[in-house]
Amino acid sequence: MNEIYSQMQWLPRVPPEFSTRLKALGDLRGPLGPELQGLAMCALDLNQLTKLAKAISKARLDSRPLAPLTSFRLAVLSNSTIDLIVPALVASAARHGVALEVIQPHYDQVAQEAMTPDSTVNRAQPDAVLFALDYRAFPLKLSLGDADASSATVQGVLGYLQALRSGIKANSNAVCIFQTFAPPAETLFGSLDRALPGTLRSLIDGINRELAAFVRTSGDVLLDVAGLAETVGLADWHNPELWNMAKFSFSDELIPLYADHVCRTVAAIRGKSGKVLVLDLDNTVWGGVIGDDGLDGIKVAQGDARGEAHLAVQRLALELRQRGIVLAVASKNSDEVARAPFEKHPEMLLKLDHIAVFQANWNDKATNIQAIAEELSLGLDAMVFLDDNPAERGLVRKLLPQVSVPELPEDPAYYARTLAAGGYFEAVAFASEDLQRAGFYQDNARRVSLQKQVGGVDAYLASLNMTIIFQPFDATGRARIVQLINKSNQYNLTTRRYTDPEVAAAENAPEVFTLQVRLADIFGDNGMISVVICRPVEDGAWDIDTWLMSCRVLGRKVENMVLREILAHARAAGVRKLTGVYLPSDRNKLVVDHYAKLGFTKVHADDSGLTRWELLVEGADPESAPMEVVSQGFSAMENLPA
Amino acid sequence: MDETQIYARLTEIFEDVFDEDALRITPELSAKDVDGWDSLTHIRLILTIEKAFKIKFSTSEIGNLENVGDLVQLIKARA
Numbered sequence: 001m002n003e004i005y006s007q008m009q010w011l012p013r014v015p016p017e018f019s020t021r022l023k024a025l026g027d028l029r030g031p032l033g034p035e036l037q038g039l040a041m042c043a044l045d046l047n048q049l050t051k052l053a054k055a056i057s058k059a060r061l062d063s064r065p066l067a068p069l070t071s072f073r074l075a076v077l078s079n080s081t082i083d084l085i086v087p088a089l090v091a092s093a094a095r096h097g098v099a100l101e102v103i104q105p106h107y108d109q110v111a112q113e114a115m116t117p118d119s120t121v122n123r124a125q126p127d128a129v130l131f132a133l134d135y136r137a138f139p140l141k142l143s144l145g146d147a148d149a150s151s152a153t154v155q156g157v158l159g160y161l162q163a164l165r166s167g168i169k170a171n172s173n174a175v176c177i178f179q180t181f182a183p184p185a186e187t188l189f190g191s192l193d194r195a196l197p198g199t200l201r202s203l204i205d206g207i208n209r210e211l212a213a214f215v216r217t218s219g220d221v222l223l224d225v226a227g228l229a230e231t232v233g234l235a236d237w238h239n240p241e242l243w244n245m246a247k248f249s250f251s252d253e254l255i256p257l258y259a260d261h262v263c264r265t266v267a268a269i270r271g272k273s274g275k276v277l278v279l280d281l282d283n284t285v286w287g288g289v290i291g292d293d294g295l296d297g298i299k300v301a302q303g304d305a306r307g308e309a310h311l312a313v314q315r316l317a318l319e320l321r322q323r324g325i326v327l328a329v330a331s332k333n334s335d336e337v338a339r340a341p342f343e344k345h346p347e348m349l350l351k352l353d354h355i356a357v358f359q360a361n362w363n364d365k366a367t368n369i370q371a372i373a374e375e376l377s378l379g380l381d382a383m384v385f386l387d388d389n390p391a392e393r394g395l396v397r398k399l400l401p402q403v404s405v406p407e408l409p410e411d412p413a414y415y416a417r418t419l420a421a422g423g424y425f426e427a428v429a430f431a432s433e434d435l436q437r438a439g440f441y442q443d444n445a446r447r448v449s450l451q452k453q454v455g456g457v458d459a460y461l462a463s464l465n466m467t468i469i470f471q472p473f474d475a476t477g478r479a480r481i482v483q484l485i486n487k488s489n490q491y492n493l494t495t496r497r498y499t500d501p502e503v504a505a506a507e508n509a510p511e512v513f514t515l516q517v518r519l520a521d522i523f524g525d526n527g528m529i530s531v532v533i534c535r536p537v538e539d540g541a542w543d544i545d546t547w548l549m550s551c552r553v554l555g556r557k558v559e560n561m562v563l564r565e566i567l568a569h570a571r572a573a574g575v576r577k578l579t580g581v582y583l584p585s586d587r588n589k590l591v592v593d594h595y596a597k598l599g600f601t602k603v604h605a606d607d608s609g610l611t612r613w614e615l616l617v618e619g620a621d622p623e624s625a626p627m628e629v630v631s632q633g634f635s636a637m638e639n640l641p642a
Numbered sequence: 643m644d645e646t647q648i649y650a651r652l653t654e655i656f657e658d659v660f661d662e663d664a665l666r667i668t669p670e671l672s673a674k675d676v677d678g679w680d681s682l683t684h685i686r687l688i689l690t691i692e693k694a695f696k697i698k699f700s701t702s703e704i705g706n707l708e709n710v711g712d713l714v715q716l717i718k719a720r721a
Contacts, residue, residue, distance in 0.1 A: 047658045047690060054661060083682045245685065245701055252689050 001236045004414065005257060010406040010422035011043040012397075018048065025055050031067040032059050033099070038401060040095035046088060046255050053087035056094065060101075068586045069099035070270055070497075074262075075126040075174065076102060077110045077164075079137035080249035088259035095260070096267035097381065110137070111160075115167035122171035127499065128269060129168050130177045130223070130262065131161070134249035135184070135204055142188075143198035150197040154206040158214065165220065175269060175499045176220040177262075180208040182229030182237055182250070219479075219500045221428045223265050228258065264426040270497060271487030274404055274424040275378055277320055278369055280387035281331040281338055281360070285317075285350065286310050287412065291337055301347045309412035313386070314349040316416045321354055324434035325425055326376060326441045328357040330368040330385070335360045356442045365392050366399040376441055377551030379489055379587055384424040388412070431480045440526055440552055458626070461556060464521040466627035468558065470565045472634055473507035473514040480528045481516055484548060489587035492548040493580065493594060511536050513569055517562060519553055519627075529553045530562055534570075537579065541614075542570055544580040547594075557625030563598050564624065565631065570617045577616055584609035598622055643695075643721045648714050655694055659687045669711030695721045 003009060015021075021039060028035060036059075039052055059066065072093070076082055086102045093100030105113045105120040110133065113119045121129060138157050143149035165176050183204040187193040193201040208226050215222040229237035232254060242248035250258065267273060282289045287299030287306040299307040300314075321327050327350070331338045338360035342352045352358070357375045359368040365387070373380050380402040387393050393405045406422045408415055427434075473481060482500050489495065498506070506512045517530035529550040534542040544566075549558060570578060580595050582588075592609075596602070599622055600613035653667045660678055665671075673679040679687075688704055691697075691713070697720040707713055 046686065050686070051658075051661045081682070084686060241701055242685075245704070246682065252686075253693075 001253065002232060004409070004418055004421055005232050006236070006253060008043045008257060008260065008421075009409060010418050011041065012407055014042045014044060014048060018042070018044075019051075022051060022055055025059065031065040033065075033067050033069040033094075034401065036066065036094045037069065037097060040091055040093075044091065044256060046084065046252060049088040049091040049256060049259065050084075052091035052094070053089075056090055056099070060099075066099040069094060069097055070272070071099045071101065072128070072266055072270060073101045073103060073124065073126040074266060075113075075121040075124060075129045076104055076132050077113055077121065077129060078132040078134075078249075079108050079110060080132070080134050080243075081107065081247045082132060084248070084252065085132075085255055085259060088255050089262055092256070092259040092263040093266060096263045097272050098263065098267055098270060100263070100266065111164065111167075114164040115171075117171045119171075122168070125172050126174045128175040128177055128221070128266065129172075130179070131164060132179060132249075133181070135181045135200075136243075136249070140200060140203050142200065142203075145196055145198060147197040150203060150206065153198075153203055154210055157207050158210050161211065162214070165218070169501070173499075173501045173505075175501070177223055177265060178211055178215055178220060179223045180211060180226035182226050182234065185234040185238055221265060221269060223262060225258070225261075228261055232257070261423065264423045265428060268426040268428045269486065269499070271483065271485075272381070273426050274325070274384040275382035276326045276328055276356075276372070276376060276384065277317055277425075278328045278330050278372060278383055278385045278403075279313075279317060280365075280385075280389065280392065281329060281333065281341075283388040283412070284310070284386055284415070285314060285329075286341060286345075286348075290341060291333055295340055295345055298341060298345070300341065300345060306412060307347070309415065311347070311349060312416040313412075313419070316420060318349055318354065320425060323425075323427075323430070324437035326356045326378075326437070327354055328372045328376070329355050329359060330365050330372065331360040332362060332365070333360045334362075353442075364395060364399075366396050369396060369400060369403055377490070377554055384419075386415075386419060388415070429479050429483065431483060436525070436527065439524070443524060462626040464556070464627075466519060466521045466556065466625075467630060468561050468627050469518040469520075469630045469632065470562075471516050471518075471632055473503065473516055474633065475504075475507070477516045477528060478503055478507065481531055484528065484531050484550065485546065488548040488550065489585070490551050490590045491554065492546075492585075492588050493544070493591055494546055494583045495585045495588060496546055496583075498546075506533055513542060513566070513573070515562065515565065517549075517558070517565075519556070519558060526550075526553060530558060532562060532566060534566065534578070536575075539577065540575060541577040541579050542566075542575050544578060547580065551590075557623070559594065559598065560622050560625050561627060561629065563622045565629075567617060567620055567622075568631075569634070575617055577614055580613045580615075582609075582611045582613070643718070645714060645718065648717050648721070651694060652691070652710070652714070655687070655690050659683065659690055667710055669714065670709055672709040691717070697721055 025032060036056060086104055089102055090100050103121055103124045103126050113121045141153060161178060168174055168176055181204050183201050187201060188199055193199040196202060212222060237250050237254060239251040242252060279285050287310050288297055290298055300310055301307040317327055339352060341348050342350060357372045359371055369383055369385060373383055380400055384404045385396055388408055396403055397405050404424050406419055408418055482503050485498050506514055513534040515532040516528055519526045519529050529552060531546060531548050533546040535545050537543045580600060582592060595613035600615045602611055603614055604612035649667055656665050656667055657663055660676060688699060692699060695717055703716060
């Protein structure tokens with residue numbers, strides 16, 4: 001088996017004190033989350049995952065707080081034996097910052113569970129349902145050479161999967177996660193199996209293709225098990241002995257890898273994926289040490305094996321940037337020396353323009369990564385740090401455990417593959433904003449510089465020529481709205497996470513007031529940057545259920561303009577009062593004074609730090625900011641005052 | 643590999659699989675004596691043993707195991 005994947009070589013090896021630390025969990029004071037996540041962060045085997053899951057279950061039974069792990073309830077429906085997989089899922093979820101609860105109905109009750117309103121799964125109201133099905137779940141009748149019959153078989157399977165989905169949607173409205181199907185290793189004709197309609201291989205190809213197309217339009221989530229099985233090899237994936245003996249649909253040795261892939265997907269649904277790739281330079285981005293070897297000495301050219309290995313890292317970084325991952329540099333060099341290859345070396349793919357924050361100095365890497373996070377207004381858990389030097393990796397892991405730090409193998413030829421295999425940037429959807437996001441952050445860094453130049457904040461804001469656009473939720477904006485609701489941590493008053501169906505429900509409920517906010521300025525379009533949901537409560541009031549904002553537009557007085565917009569609609573709807581709550585999380589201290597600054601009155605505070613606020617609509621007139629306001633798409637019935 | 647070595651290694655493996663420090667591994671020990679030794683944990687145990695001793699058991703060999711003594715004989719013949 002390929003060890004990068006089967007041994008999950010991007011993860012550190014299990015420390016000898018694993019068992020001791022596991023046993024010491026009971027004596028730990030305070031929330032267990034950080035220690036559980038730390039234990040899960042290494043390449044645990046199935047037995048170790050099982051032990052960790054047992055410790056997590058015990059902590060839950062004892063009502064120990066698991067913060068900062070985010071809770072998630074996942075139902076798993078399968079036609080195979082998943083009893084050994086469930087503990088692996090629970091433990092692997094901690095690695096991804098999730099406290100996972102698995103709902104596991106009886107063996108092979110997939111259709112019954114999905115379609116019966118009061119089944120175990122539907123009664124449990126899970127956040128998501130994983131259809132962990134294997135091709136043996138279907139009677140795939142061979143129809144050799146018969147294209148029509150083959151297509152009927154494929155459509156039959158798709159119809160069945162869609163019926164399962166409808167059952168779940170009608171009864172619990174959970175997010176559906178569908179798996180593609182790993183074809184068996186055995187062929188009938190040989191290579192012809194791929195070309196001829198009606199062979200098992202081409203039937204499964206057809207099902208996977210149609211399923212992927214369906215999921216793209218239905219808003220469900222795809223887990224590409226076929227891709228994973230191909231990556232490790234079908235002959236290693238399928239284990240006929242284990243299928244015969246216990247109905248395991250794939251090899252026990254790959255359970256940790258599979259579980260990690262399920263949990264990355266769950267984490268991505270919760271918006272917990274990496275957003276920034278922080279690159280070391282010497283022996284990571286290029287071969288050699290620029291300070292010693294000089295421009296002519298570093299290896300970064302085509303035609304040189306070592307140079308090509310480092311170019312592959314650059315190429316992957318560039319492609320990640322294209323899909324919205326922000327690039328930054330943390331290097332121990334003098335700034336001028338570190339920039340030289342970007343500016344002068346003709347073979348470099350990465351240019352200074354691609355790097356949002358460039359930290360080259362003699363501070364330690366942890367300090368520099370922290371500076372990068374601050375400059376970008378992103379949390380440390382959004383950072384992925386790539387460095388060939390084990391000492392630097394160890395230091396960052398120790399000082400900043402929230403940062404993801406992949407292990408790297410000896411040979412740079414495998415750097416790019418190892419980074420990709422780690423799945424740090426897993427995403428479940430792709431919004432058009434993603435294409436431009438890396439650029440937004442970069443512009444932001446430029447704006448910070450401009451701010452320093454112009455001095456006064458108000459003059460700076462006016463110089464940005466901002467246009468703010470308000471709209472109610474709609475289908476076009478939904479993917480980005482869901483993404484913001486699940487990703488925003490810092491400027492988020494309540495950190496309430498909602499799935500696509502829940503957002504659609506708010507969109508369609510006439511009594512719920514929703515707002516999606518876009519901002520454009522002199523540097524370009526920032527895309528959607530703020531989301532608000534208000535729900536009517538007694539006493540003629542609107543309660544602000546959700547108010548979040550992208551940190552990209554901090555300090556632009558966007559929140560003032562949003563409140564003015566809410567007030568305008570509240571007046572039109574005859575609402576007397578706005579109420580809001582600040583729910584403290586470990587990440588949203590930024591907005592502890594949000595309501596106070598906007599002129600709300602505090603009406604309640606408790607020990608957890610939770611505060612409640614209210615604002616009378618009549619007479620409220622929050623400070624305006626210099627930007628053009630466009631309000632569109634709201635119901636014509638609503639009579640807005642000019 | 644002699645029996646003492648095999649028993650020593652098995653003690654570690656049982657601890658790992660059953661998450662239980664105090665198990666005494668004797669030839670007579672069987673599934674009914676150990677909490678949590680169900681059919682699925684049995685498979686996890688066998689898979690761990692195969693990996694640790696770098697051997698493979700056949701389906702029928704796994705089915706015919708009565709107790710730890712049988713297991714040790716099987717390992718002894720292979721490892």
